[in-house]
Amino acid sequence: MKLTGKKAACVGSGVIGAGWAARLLWNGIDVHVFDPNEEAQRQLDEVIANADHALAKLTLAPRPVKGKLTFTNDLAEAVRDAVFIQESVPERMELKKSVLTDIEAHAPADALICSSSSGLLPSDLQSDMRHPERFMIGHPFNPVYLLPLVEICGGGQTGKTEIQRAEEAYKFLGMRPLVVRKEIDGFIADRLMEALWREALWLVKDGVATVEEIDEAVRLGAGLRWAQMGTFMTYRIAGGEGGMRHFMEQFGPSLKWPWTKLMDVPDLDDDLLDKIASQSDDQVQSTGAGLDFRGLERRRDDCLVSTLQALKVHDIGAGVELSRFEAALYARAHPAENDSAIDTPDLAQPLKLYETVVQPDWVDYNNHMTESRYLQVFGDASDGFTRMIGIDSDYLEATGSYFTVETHIMHLAEVAGLEPIYTTTQLLAVDEKRLHVFHRIHHGRDDSVLASAEQMLLHVGRQSRKASAADPVILDRLRNVMDAQKELPRPDHAGRGIGIKAR
Ligand code: NAD
Numbered sequence: 001m002k003l004t005g006k007k008a009a010c011v012g013s014g015v016i017g018a019g020w021a022a023r024l025l026w027n028g029i030d031v032h033v034f035d036p037n038e039e040a041q042r043q044l045d046e047v048i049a050n051a052d053h054a055l056a057k058l059t060l061a062p063r064p065v066k067g068k069l070t071f072t073n074d075l076a077e078a079v080r081d082a083v084f085i086q087e088s089v090p091e092r093m094e095l096k097k098s099v100l101t102d103i104e105a106h107a108p109a110d111a112l113i114c115s116s117s118s119g120l121l122p123s124d125l126q127s128d129m130r131h132p133e134r135f136m137i138g139h140p141f142n143p144v145y146l147l148p149l150v151e152i153c154g155g156g157q158t159g160k161t162e163i164q165r166a167e168e169a170y171k172f173l174g175m176r177p178l179v180v181r182k183e184i185d186g187f188i189a190d191r192l193m194e195a196l197w198r199e200a201l202w203l204v205k206d207g208v209a210t211v212e213e214i215d216e217a218v219r220l221g222a223g224l225r226w227a228q229m230g231t232f233m234t235y236r237i238a239g240g241e242g243g244m245r246h247f248m249e250q251f252g253p254s255l256k257w258p259w260t261k262l263m264d265v266p267d268l269d270d271d272l273l274d275k276i277a278s279q280s281d282d283q284v285q286s287t288g289a290g291l292d293f294r295g296l297e298r299r300r301d302d303c304l305v306s307t308l309q310a311l312k313v314h315d316i317g318a319g320v321e322l323s324r325f326e327a328a329l330y331a332r333a334h335p336a337e338n339d340s341a342i343d344t345p346d347l348a349q350p351l352k353l354y355e356t357v358v359q360p361d362w363v364d365y366n367n368h369m370t371e372s373r374y375l376q377v378f379g380d381a382s383d384g385f386t387r388m389i390g391i392d393s394d395y396l397e398a399t400g401s402y403f404t405v406e407t408h409i410m411h412l413a414e415v416a417g418l419e420p421i422y423t424t425t426q427l428l429a430v431d432e433k434r435l436h437v438f439h440r441i442h443h444g445r446d447d448s449v450l451a452s453a454e455q456m457l458l459h460v461g462r463q464s465r466k467a468s469a470a471d472p473v474i475l476d477r478l479r480n481v482m483d484a485q486k487e488l489p490r491p492d493h494a495g496r497g498i499g500i501k502a503r
Contacts, residue, residue: 001112001169002172003024004332009032009084010024010032011078013034013071017033020116022055025069033071034073034078058146059325060376062330063359075099083112086116086138091117100113112166114135118139118186119190122153123156134158135162137154137187139189143300143301156183174322176318201265211276212286235251284296349485349488350426351384351424378455382457400460407454408455409452412451415443419444420444426488427478427482428490435459435478438491438494
């Protein structure tokens with residue numbers, strides 16, 4: 001399901017619902033949020049502010065113009081025109097079932113309805129629904145706006161097509177949907193996490209370790225490996241040259257030793273709750289650097305952003321998902337000319353191929369867009385232009401691409417953070433190997449020109465890494481643009497040099 005231009009609804013906006021809202025908004029989707037709690041809107045705003053802070057650092061890929069958030073006290077209003085609805089109310093079967101019935105009563109007939117439930121069976125949740133085929137679990141991980149995993153689990157009455165639609169929707173949001181093959185309580189990830197959690201509770205209860213010591217045991221050892229390798233790959237490498245078979249032979253027998261208490265649950269009596277809560281308070285005192293709750297969230301997010309970026313460099317784990325998401329963001333910002341969802345631009349005018357808002361991290365101390373970001377935006381404009389003439393991923397792989405070899409930027413007016421901007425591109429000259437382009441950055445509200453950039457781009461062969469002639473099909477398209485734009489006046493600033501004339 002393509003979410004572009006559609007509306008979504010979040011029902012319940014606590015920790016998870018607010019995270020969903022932030023992810024949807026960042027992807028340019030308008031979101032209606034319903035939550036009856038009086039504090040909900042304030043908490044939602046705080047989570048979105050934290051998400052903006054983290055997402056601004058996550059990627060340099062062009063970000064969609066942020067979606068519009070509407071908070072409402074009326075469930076019917078929230079879901080009325082939504083094609084994608086994510087339910088995130090507390091984990092109680094009867095509450096969820098009654099909320100799902102209410103959602104269904106007011107939502108469009110073809111809307112997908114997904115529940116964030118951490119472990120309730122979808123067959124139970126959908127049992128009273130009139131159209132259960134469009135219901136499934138979409139189980140995310142906190143913080144939803146940064147972590148890419150979402151487990152999809154359908155119930156007995158969920159439709160296959162609907163699961164595919166949900167997969168597409170979650171992929172659009174930059175997530176990696178993992179479809180659970182068999183309906184099972186707790187799905188995949190929470191079963192694994194609960195095993196660790198039970199054992200951790202026993203270790204605290206039995207006085208073997210404190211809350212802080214257990215966290216150290218996870219984060220200084222196994223935790224560092226899990227993000228990149230998961231469990232099986234970690235153990236394969238632990239088997240040395242003998243690999244997994246050797247590992248299993250060596251450590252397999254110990255599985256039968258009584259190391260764990262997995263099937264028992266410690267009694268969560270007042271003593272244990274007090275012990276855990278007070279040790280957790282001590283832990284925050286000693287490791288929290290005086291941060292309040294939102295501060296702790298921001299520190300967690302900053303570390304996650306750095307981890308995701310490091311994993312991307314090594315093309316592994318969640319880093320692969322980040323690369324995919326960035327490629328999709330570039331494609332969305334510069335749709336190929338045959339993408340029917342986008343109007344073909346009028347070639348006789350300077351081409352409007354890229355629009356965005358000045359992101360919060362693009363501004364300097366006086367809240368104006370900082371110099372290096374102008375070059376980034378002009379780079380995105382060139383990228384949009386080369387995509388429009390057909391330099392897509394197949395061409396990049398097989399033939400080559402255009403490299404920028406010279407740029408002259410003129411700064412004409414300031415622009416502040418969060419202001420809308422767009423670029424236009426005029427083709428000044430073209431030959432077999434070169435493109436001479438003139439871009440302008442305009443203000444999104446009054447069209448005034450904020451900056452211009454004149455650039456020379458050189459076609460470089462993929463194998464040879466040397467200047468080479470572009471494919472004849474590309475050259476034809478470029479000549480079309482040149483022909484169409486021949487009546488446009490040459491920009492005043494084109495060909496201008498830098499210097500101070502001697503008197
Ligand atoms: P939460 O308590 O933070 O938020 C629940 C929100 O639902 C609250 O803001 C509450 O006011 C609202 N609510 C209560 N009744 C409602 C109703 N009738 N209609 C609309 N909103 C209502 O809980 P959470 O941690 O965000 O959990 C929500 C869901 O997400 C649960 O199903 C949970 O299992 C799942 N989940 C939680 C996590 C996590 O780490 N917290 C992770 C994955 C999934």
